[in-house]
Each structure stands twice: as C-alpha cells, then as structure tokens.
Amino acid sequence: MNLASIGSGSKGNGTLVRSGDTIVLVDCGFTVKETCLRLARLGLSPEDLSAVVVTHEHGDHIRGVLPLARRYRLPVHMTFGTLRAISAPGSRHSLAGVTVQEVRPGRRFSVGAVEVLPVPVPHDALEPCQYVFEAGTRRTGVLTDLGSVTPHVVEAYATCDALLLECNHDPELLARGPYPPSLKRRVGGARGHLSNQQAGSLVTVLERNRLQHLVLSHLSEQNNTPEHALEAVADAGFDDAQRVRVASQQEGFGWLDVN
Template sequence: MRLASLGSGSKGNATLIRAGDTLVLVDCGFAVRETCERLARLGLSPADLSAVVVTHEHGDHIRGVLPLARRYHLPVHMTFGTLRAISAPNSRHSLEGVTVQEVRPGRAFSVGDLAVMPVPVPHDAREPCQYVFESGGRRTGVLTDLGSITTHVTEAYSACDALLLECNHDPAMLAAGPYPFSLKRRVGGDLGHLSNQQAGSLVRVLEQHRLQHLVLSHLSEQNNTPAHALEAIAAAGLDDAARVRVACQQQGFDWLEVN
C-alpha cells in the first residue's frame, strides 16, 4: 500500500490510497483543474483513478468530487446521508451523469485490491464517516473531521500501519483567535474538529509499534501550527521524526510506502 495527499486543510482536502492497480481518491475539495495540477505533481492524472470515496458533504471535501467523477467516469462511494445532503433542493451539486455507490457505515466494501471499512464519526454533517483501507495484511486509516474520539473510533483505528490523523487546532490558540464565538464553539465541540490533545489521546492507545507512518492533517492555519501539533503527539509517546510528519494545505505530502 501507498498513500499521498494533494492537500490538507480548510481550503481543500484530497488523499490518495494505492494498492496494486487500484488507486482511490478520498474526497476532493479542489476544483477539477486544480485537482489535475496537484495529481500531475505525483505523475498522475484523473484517468489513473479507480474511484472516489467521500467522507461527508462539506465543501472542503466534496467541491470537486462530482465534476471530476462526471468528466472522468469515476464511481463515487458515499453514505446515503451524504447523498441526501448534496441532493437537497437548495444544493448546488448536480448528480447528473455520476454513478453513486451507497456506503453503509460499519459494512466493508471493495474497490479493486482494497477492502474499505467505513467508520461512523461524530461530526456536524448528515452521515459522516471516515475509512480504514486494507490490502495484503496492511491497514491505512484516514481519520479527520470529527469532534471527539469514541470507543468505536478507537477500536477501528488501533491497529493501523499508517494513519492520517486530524490535528485541527490548539485550544489556547482557538480561544484567543479571530473566530467569532459561535464558530469557536462549533470547532471545539463534540461534533467539530479534533484538537492536538484529543489526537494525542488516540495516539496513546494505538499500537504504536505497528505504526509506520502518522501524518498529522487538517491543521487550521489560524488556530494551530505544526510545532504545536508535533509537540502534542510527542507528549503522547510518539516522538519519532522518521514516522511522524505534517500534511500541508498547498503540498499535501508525497507517496509514503506501507510495507
């Protein structure tokens, strides 16, 4: 397995998971042209993709999904709740010409060489879920956009070989930052986004000896810094520059091998 990112943050998210000839794009928060440019940095084009898997309907995750899928004839996997959200009467999204496969949280499905487990998470979306991908006995988890760590989340992600983990904000920076109070309450709430310390609480109970790569993701540009995020993860027992890195908004990160 391999994983890479086209970008991670509030301005757009897209993650690539590869196993054999299968290449899955998790979310696409960029317009089609920008997505193509970001794929080209990795020597890829949309024609190389096998499918798009969607976590939830927020714009920084779904902006380019349907236009990309329509243009390149890609199947899109999403929950029924997410589908309902983007097909609501006031939605600006069009499903015309797009093949949608329904995802049921907790029920695994396959995309080529990848087994995919959808994991329901607490977030302020219609039916959000994150994913654990498995191939050849290796497991890669994608876990962003959730406001709290549930027992189910802990169980689903404890035995990953690679993990893309949200470290959205530092609580002190969020409290002192420019957001209005209502947005601060949303971001820091149980249906919002993980703080560095919440991410650290999950890292403490992971099978750390198994984890080859931990990528800290979805960092807020206003309410966090890479140094704050890395410090919280180091305090949780994983202070290893060879295994821990930070995904950025502009560059994401290059391919990481999961052996």
C-alpha cells in the same frame, strides 16, 4: 500499499490510497483543474483513479468530487446521508452523469484490490464516515473531521500501519483566535474537529510498534501550527521524526510506502 495527499486543510482536502493498480481518492475539495495539477505532482492523472470515496458533504471535502467523477467517469462512494445532503433542494451540486454507490457505516466494500471499512464519526454533517483501507495484511486509516474520539473509533484505528490523523487546532490558539464565538464552539465541540491534545490521546492507544507512518492533518491555518501539533503528539509519547510528519494545505505530502 501507498498513501499520499494532494492537500489537507479547510481550503481543500484529498487523500490517495494505492495498492497495485487500484488508486482510491478520498474526498476532493479542489476544482478539477487544480486537482489535475496536484495529481500530476504525484505522477498521476485522473484517468489513473479507480474511484472517489467521500467522507461527508462539507465543501472542503466534496467541492470537486462530482465534476471530477462526471468528467472522468469515476464511481463515487458515499453514505445515503451525504447523498441526501448534496441533493437537497437548493443544493448547487448536480448528480447528473455520476454513478453513486451507497456506503453503509460499518459494512465493508471493495474497490479493486482494496477493501474499505467505513467508520461512523461524530461530526456536524448528516452521515459522516471516515475510512480504513486494507490490502493484504496492511491497514491504512484516514481519520479527520470528528469532534471526539469514540470507543468505536479507537477499535477501528488501533491497528493501522499508516494513519492520517486530524490535528485541527490548539485550544489556546482557538480561544484567542479570530473566529466568532459560535464558530469557536462549533470547532471545539463534540461534533467539530479534533484538537492536538485529542489526537494525542488517540495516539496513546495505537499499536505504535506497528505504525509506520503518522501524518498529522487538517491543521487550521488560524488556530494551529505544525510545531503545536508535533509537540502534542510528542507529549503523548510518539516523538519519532522518521515516522511522524505534517500534511500541508498547499502540498499535501508525497507517496509513503506502507510495507
């Protein structure tokens, strides 16, 4: 398996999981033009993609999904709740010409050579899911946009070989930052986003001897820094520069081999 990102943060997200000829794009928060440019940096074009898998309906994750899928005839996998959210009256999203396949939380499905486990998470969306991807004996997890680490999340992600993990904010920086009080409560709430320390608490229960790559992701540009995120994970006992890195909003990160 291989893992890469075309960008990670509040301005747009997109993660790639590859096994053989199967390439899954998780979310697409960029325009089609920008997505093509970012894919090209990784040696890909949209025609190489097998499917798009959606975590939830927020714009930084779904902005480019339907236009990309429509133009390049890509199937889109999402929960019924996400589908209902984007097709609600007044929505700017158009499902015309897009093949949508329903995802059911906890029920595995396959995209080519990759088996996908949808994991329900606490977030302020209608039916959000994050995902664990399996090919052979390898497991790659994508886990962002959740406000708390539930026992179900721990069970699903404890045995990953690679993990893209949200480290959205530092609580002190969030408290002192420019957000209005209502947004601070939302971000720091149980259905908001993981703090560095919450991410660190999950790291303590992972099978760290198995974990080849830990990518800290979805960092807030206003309420976090890579240094804060890395320090929190190091404090949790995972201080390994060879295996830990930070995904950026502009660059994402290049291909990582999951052997």
